[in-house]
Amino acid sequence: xGQITATLGKTIKEFLRQKTxxxxxxxxxILWVLIGSFSFTENAPSEVVSYIxxxxxxxxxxxxxxxxxxxxxxGNIAQDRERGLLSKLMxxxxxxxxxxxxxxxxxxxxxxxxxxxxxxVGYICGARFSYTLTGLWQSIAFLLLVSLASAGIGMFIGxxxxxxHGAIMSGVxxxxxxxxxxxxxxxxxxxxxxxxxxARIYPISSANxxxxxxxxxxxxxxxxxxxxxxTSLTIVISLSxxxxxxxxxxRFCWRKE
Amino acid sequence: MDAIYAENLTKKYGDNxxxxxxxxxxxxxxxxxxMGPNGSGKTTLASIIASVRPPSSGKVxxxxxxxxxxKDLIGxxxxxxxxxxxxxxKENLMYFAGLLGYSKxxxxxxxxxxxxxxxxxEDANKRVSNYSGGMRKRLEVATVLFPGIKILILDEPTTxxxxxxxxxxxxxxxxxxxxxxxILLITHIGADAELASRVGLIDKGEIIAENEPERLKKxxxxxxxxxxxxTIKSEKVANVLSSFSExxxxxxxxxxxxxxxxxxxxxxxxxxxxxxxxxxxxxxxETEKPSLEDVFFKLTEKMVREVS
Numbered sequence: 206x207g208q209i210t211a212t213l214g215k216t217i218k219e220f221l222r223q224k225t226x227x228x229x230x231x232x233x234x235i236l237w238v239l240i241g242s243f244s245f246t247e248n249a250p251s252e253v254v255s256y257i258x259x260x261x262x263x264x265x266x267x268x269x270x271x272x273x274x275x276x277x278x279x280g281n282i283a284q285d286r287e288r289g290l291l292s293k294l295m296x297x298x299x300x301x302x303x304x305x306x307x308x309x310x311x312x313x314x315x316x317x318x319x320x321x322x323x324x325x326v327g328y329i330c331g332a333r334f335s336y337t338l339t340g341l342w343q344s345i346a347f348l349l350l351v352s353l354a355s356a357g358i359g360m361f362i363g364x365x366x367x368x369x370h371g372a373i374m375s376g377v378x379x380x381x382x383x384x385x386x387x388x389x390x391x392x393x394x395x396x397x398x399x400x401x402x403x404a405r406i407y408p409i410s411s412a413n414x415x416x417x418x419x420x421x422x423x424x425x426x427x428x429x430x431x432x433x434x435x436t437s438l439t440i441v442i443s444l445s446x447x448x449x450x451x452x453x454x455x456r457f458c459w460r461k462e
Numbered sequence: 463m464d465a466i467y468a469e470n471l472t473k474k475y476g477d478n479x480x481x482x483x484x485x486x487x488x489x490x491x492x493x494x495x496x497m498g499p500n501g502s503g504k505t506t507l508a509s510i511i512a513s514v515r516p517p518s519s520g521k522v523x524x525x526x527x528x529x530x531x532x533k534d535l536i537g538x539x540x541x542x543x544x545x546x547x548x549x550x551x552k553e554n555l556m557y558f559a560g561l562l563g564y565s566k567x568x569x570x571x572x573x574x575x576x577x578x579x580x581x582x583x584e585d586a587n588k589r590v591s592n593y594s595g596g597m598r599k600r601l602e603v604a605t606v607l608f609p610g611i612k613i614l615i616l617d618e619p620t621t622x623x624x625x626x627x628x629x630x631x632x633x634x635x636x637x638x639x640x641x642x643x644x645i646l647l648i649t650h651i652g653a654d655a656e657l658a659s660r661v662g663l664i665d666k667g668e669i670i671a672e673n674e675p676e677r678l679k680k681x682x683x684x685x686x687x688x689x690x691x692x693t694i695k696s697e698k699v700a701n702v703l704s705s706f707s708e709x710x711x712x713x714x715x716x717x718x719x720x721x722x723x724x725x726x727x728x729x730x731x732x733x734x735x736x737x738x739x740x741x742x743x744x745x746x747x748e749t750e751k752p753s754l755e756d757v758f759f760k761l762t763e764k765m766v767r768e769v770s
Contacts, residue, residue: 211560215546215553222548289542293605296512296538296615299561461515 208299212307213314219284220277220315229377230272230315234265234323237390241265242330253424255333260417260425262327264389267351267413269319271384274355275362276376278312282363282458283372291458301459305451309356316352340419347412347419347439354408354443355380360450364457389413393427401428408443411435463526465490465613465644466511471520473506473667480506482667483520488660490525490612491642493635495658496669497649497754499766503667504648505541508617511646512538524613537606541617543598547591551582551601554590558605576604580634596627600634607638614638617648632657650766652755661754665762675754682760684708684752686726690733691718691746702736713759718744722756 220226241261246254285291294304324332336344359376366372384390386400387410396404404410411430418426430436466488473481481503488494498504509515511522513529513536524532545554552573559569577583580600590598599619606614616635620628632654639645639657647658655661655675662672671678688706692699700719704710706729707721714720723729726749737744755766 207563208561211557214560215549215557218553219546219548287542288546289540289544290546292509292514292540292542293538293544294561295514296509296533296536297561298533461509 208303209307209310212304213310216281216308216311217314219281220273220311225373226277226280230269230277230319231322233272234269234319235326237268238262238265238323238327238330238332242327242332255331256335256421256425258327258330258332259334260421262324262330262332263417263420264413265327266320266323267348267389267409267416268380268384269323270316270348270351271355271380271389271409272377273312273316273319274352274357274359275380276359276373277315278308278356278359279361279363279366279376280369280373281308282360282454283366283369286367286458287369292461295459295461301455305454312356312359313349313352320348334420335422336420344416344419347415350439350443351409351412353447354412357443357446357448357450360454364450364453383407383409388427392425405430405435406438406442408439408446411439412443415439463490464488464523465492465525466494466646467521467523467526468507468511469521471507471510471522472518473503473510473515474518480667481510481517484664484667484669486662486669488644488646490644492660493639493645493647493658495647495649495655495661496664497652497655497661497758497766498664499650499758499764502664504664505617507664508538508615508646508648509540512536512615514538514540534610535612536615537608537611537613538615539602539606539617539619541621543602545590545598545602545605548589550587550589551593551597552577552586554601555604559608562608564608572608576607579607579637580604581630594627596623596631599623599627599631603631603634611643613644613646615646615648618650619647620649620651620654628654652753652758652766655754663754663758663761665758665764670761671757678754678757679752682752682757684722684756684760685724686722687750687752687756688721688723688726688730688733689715689718689746689748689750690721690737690744692737693743693745694741695719696742698740699737699742702740702742703733705736706733709760711759711763713756713765718746720756722752722760 238261242258246257249257362372362375366375387407388396388404389410393404414426414430418430464487468484468486471481471484496504510517511529513533522529524535555573555576556569559573577586582601620631623631649655661675661678662669700712703719703721704712706723712719712721730747734744758766
């Protein structure tokens with residue numbers, strides 16, 4: 206067993222055993238898939254219902270990844286700090302980078318589980334997707350970008366919000382508000398112009414639109430998010446958020462004055 | 463070579479000097495207790511030795527190496543309960559074994575031995591949230607008992623434990639002492655510090671006295687202590703009692719007062735009469751030998767522990 210495996214195992218067990226985490230990351234998006242699939246499609250033409258349900262399932266899977274990165278990860282970091290585990294780890298011959306990799310791998314594994322469950326419930330509710338193999342791989346790459354951007358924001362929160370409840374509530378708040386404002390939880394076309402611009406800059410939203418575009422079609426994305434400039438922006442901002450969060454975490458979480 | 467060596471160790475936070483040129487030498491296999499009240503700098507000192515935080519100036523060495531180069535020799539148990547409450551006791555220890563790089567089979571073997579040693583074998587698969595305070599502390603101490611760790615730094619491990627859990631925990635420390643592990647115990651409880659081979663008293667970031675427990679008591683010049691339970695506690699009562707105490711020092715306790723007296727037999731009836739005269743009854747009077755907490759009080763006029 207190495208440090209990475211040990212941290213991965215511990216973190217994933219903690220994610221899977223906390224009811225609040227399971228609720229916000231898995232139950233809450235599933236609830237919205239159920240509500241969305243049966244309430245928002247009543248007046249839609251029958252030939253598009255399954256794709257609307259598909260786009261709802263995609264958005265809720267993205268929301269699950271957002272919650273995991275923006276709320277669960279900082280909650281986990283703050284919890285370890287609050288109960289003195291970070292002090293304990295600092296006294297041990299271990300590498301902070303390995304701790305970090307273990308946490309991120311746990312986050313990705315848990316996020317994947319959440320996304321699969323949410324998509325599965327969507328499928329059971331009638332969601333259908335139209336995709337090519339390349340489109341599927343591209344979608345997985347965009348899901349990875351969502352996770353990395355969310356983890357970046359989460360590491361910022363976990364580093365600077367010192368208490369567990371503060372970190373979790375800040376994370377949930379940021380995830381819910383930004384998801385609502387950027388079109389993850391509402392159709393892009395229904396957003397006012399200013400928020401449409403935000404949706405294109407906010408990498409989680411633009412990645413969500415990209416996945417919707419790839420798996421459900423342009424009509425459901427609201428615009429073409431796969432242009433070179435838009436895709437580059439999504440990649441650059443996602444990676445920048447992740448790297449910035451990582452720097453904050455390694456510099457400030459693992460240092461005591 | 464000293465297991466722990468600190469020279470002119472200073473720690474400042476802005477203008478606040480938490481440690482003031484502290485010098486400390488702890489020999490290999492020694493059980494050293496550092497006793498002081500909250501805010502005296504003892505936790506800061508422990509965390510610097512454990513390489514959790516850097517000093518502002520001065521030098522620390524662990525077996526002649528800088529603390530950050532000797533992390534594999536140090537086992538640090540911070541004040542907080544750092545074990546994960548939603549993992550089982552064994553899962554917590556397996557996590558630490560993994561961090562230390564043991565293979566799964568070897569980790570399993572060592573963890574089972576450790577659980578046996580700390581008396582938690584039967585509760586190994588219970589979640590830590592179901593453990594008592596004492597069980598949790600013993601589990602956390604087990605994280606520093608992996609092979610190769612030569613120095614244990616235990617920061618207030620008995621705080622918050624009930625008397626029975628505390629005794630059991632101290633029993634474990636006594637066992638570890640027999641294995642000739644170097645122990646640095648941070649505490650504000652005199653009775654815990656008495657177990658150590660040497661005690662340092664720390665106040666306002668300075669080690670004000672250091673010696674074997676009995677020598678510290680002898681050097682303080684304190685002969686006897688009288689515990690007086692009173693029907694009321696007030697400044698007036700304290701003033702009356704101060705006239706019977708050496709150096710007029712009166713320590714307030716949970717149920718009354720504690721004074722220092724050379725001639726108990728003469729003083730006791732006079733104390734009762736004087737209290738009566740101001741309308742206060744002494745409901746119980748007990749005498750005992752001075753403790754390390756009394757020595758600390760004599761030196762600083764401060765109590766190590768807060769009175770509830």
